[in-house]
Amino acid sequence: MRKMFLITVSLLFFFNVVFSQTPVQFGLKAGINVSALKTNDQLSDHRSGYYVGGLAHIHLSRQFALQPEVFYSSQGAEYNSASKTKLNYINVPVLGQYMFGNGVRLQTGPQVGFITTAKSTGAGEEAIVKSSMKDTDFSWIIGASYLSPLRLGIDARYNLGIRDVSKNNADMRNRLWQVGLFYQFR
Secondary structure, X not given: OHHHHHHHHHHHHHHHXXXXXXXXXXXXXXXXXXXXXXXXXXXXXXXXXXXXXXXXXXXXXXXXXXXXXXXXXXXXXXXXXXXXXXXXXXXXXXXXXXXXOOOEEEEEEEEEEEEEEEEEEEOOEEEEOHHHEOOEEEEEEEEEEEXXXXXXXXXXXXXXXXXXXXXXXXXXXXXXXXXXXXXXXX
């Protein structure tokens, strides 16, 4: 956890120094996750979760922006309603955004996730499985958002896991839909 904190503070400091002459707006975000795990070409049942965190919206031009974020994300999968895998991450995406003049934004970019906890439940038993998971996940995000004149927005995105997150040669990759709200301070 200390390592995550230092990475987050370092990233915020980096973006502050690099973009100190560029308009930066900070914000808060939260929403729901609908996640699954793709293992050896089989997709698990979906598991509902949540995410909560912050963002920095950095205008590069009138229509382009860079938006780094840091948020806690509850992910995982269900298997025939009999067992669940709960994976929790600190995710750090860096999104490039194209902004239309009407508040609509298209966004895409990479994301790195740092696993915080991993549990598996089934048959009334719960096991900690973090040692069988890789410490980091890499994914690619594609999405869209809308920012209202009141600075309140809605965001929808799909995260395509591009790295195997299992240490057990299972070829397990995260799949994740996110829908939520954000507020961007002036």
